[in-house]
Amino acid sequence: MAFQLYDTASRQIQPLVPVQPGRVSIYHCGLTVQGPPHIGHIRKEVVFDVLRRWLERSGFTVTIVANVTDIDDKILVKGVEQGRPWFAVAYENERALHAAYEVLGCIPPTYEPRATGVVPEMIEMMQTLIERGHAYAAEDGSGDVYFDVRSWPSYGELSNQRIDDMQAAEDAPPEGKRDARDFALWKGHKAGDPESASWPTPWGRGRPGWHLECSAMASKFLGEEFDIHGGGLDLRFPHHENELAQSRAAGQQFARLWMHNAMLNLAGSKMSKSVGNTLLVSEVVKRVRPIDLRYYLAASHYRSIVEFSEESLAEAATAFQRIEGFVRRAAELSGPGDLGEVSAAFAEAMDDDLSVPAALATLQATIGEGNKLLGDGDSEALRGVLASVRSMLDVLGLDPLSPTWDRGGDDAAYAQVIDSLVGGLLEQRQEARATKDFATADRVRDQLTAAGIEIEDTPQGARWSVKGDN
16 A cells, blocks of 8 residues: 555545655644643654654655744743743743654654744745735735735635635734735734844835745745645644645645644643643653653544543553563563564554554554563564564654663663662562562562562563653
8 A cells, every 4th residue: 555644635535646756745833932842732743753754664765844933923922021032932942842852752853944044035935925916015014914815716725614704814903904814924013022023024124924934944945846744733724724825826836735633632622832831741751751651642543632631641651561561571582683574554554644543453463472472482483573563663763672762871881780789689589489488578579669660570580660761
């Protein structure tokens, strides 16, 4: 089966036919950095990381561009509230986004442009749209520039709406607009705005509208036609609808396929920046292992809504730790080995609209076969199963033996010391059990448990792990 995705524009499953054979170009909308990322934001990053990994495993060369919106009304407001320059607020939160990428094992984008870095391209696009009759400068001299939605008959095609049924665009006051639904390409400099948050244009100083920046960045770094445009489903309208309209109106083909992931909800409502600090990625990984959090975010189909709860997060962590347990037990017996081939069923699931749940079912079935082999010790069959399991986990960014999660350096040295100390205690426990001194054996186990060490008794002997460790 050739790789295929659900295309939001056509509302059908469509095969991926790259603009350039053997190469896939992807643009997905990154964070508006008025605050650090919460786990709702980072679900999208994990989804597109899995997409990238699978396409690369399938033999494609993948280019991913993910923007950073570093100039925005909300960022300016945050700067005023915090008594800091707006650009300092943006940069701090951009670094928090990068930290979230890293802690959850996401491969960095091929390129990550900032909105403030493509102002010349935005001005050129506005000039093209005005010349083609699809945009206009406000007549009040404010410096605002708007897209004329009624000049583009296809406006509404992505979200399947009619213009007359749409509400007014809320990105700028209706004064100066020909139609209340027209959206801002450029916002003129207003009294009280920082001078550093404006750039000169033929229509006066100002700053980018949200939608224009992504069209400019996508075409600059991926060309006027590229393969996949994506983001959270909440961006389909108005953001992606507006991107599509302005880019096509400027004469570009733009994206061939539109991919949108569903939301991660909190108590039935979309997770937003108002949820507080407890669900920031930086906070969640203090109480949940990052690899367990990644499993939780990746395990559902990307088009399925995830209803967040601490209970469901804990259940996901337990499920992944069973998977990890097999990998580590098999590696102890047979060595880590090399990555193998994924099964045909796994590949078919991933090619079918990136169906991770079906792929995980195949993974679990393979682990079931491997568990039957563990009692016999090292064998060629066990090595084959381990190689296949690790390969499937690698596609999902979840191989616990990869350098991403099984870090070396000082960590390895500390692990060696701890392993020696814990190993000595486990030997004492085993000797006590052999002489039926169960009080001593229980006391040793209780000491280890109090220190955060979990003990698992297996046919090959006791195994240990650190609670919350990577």
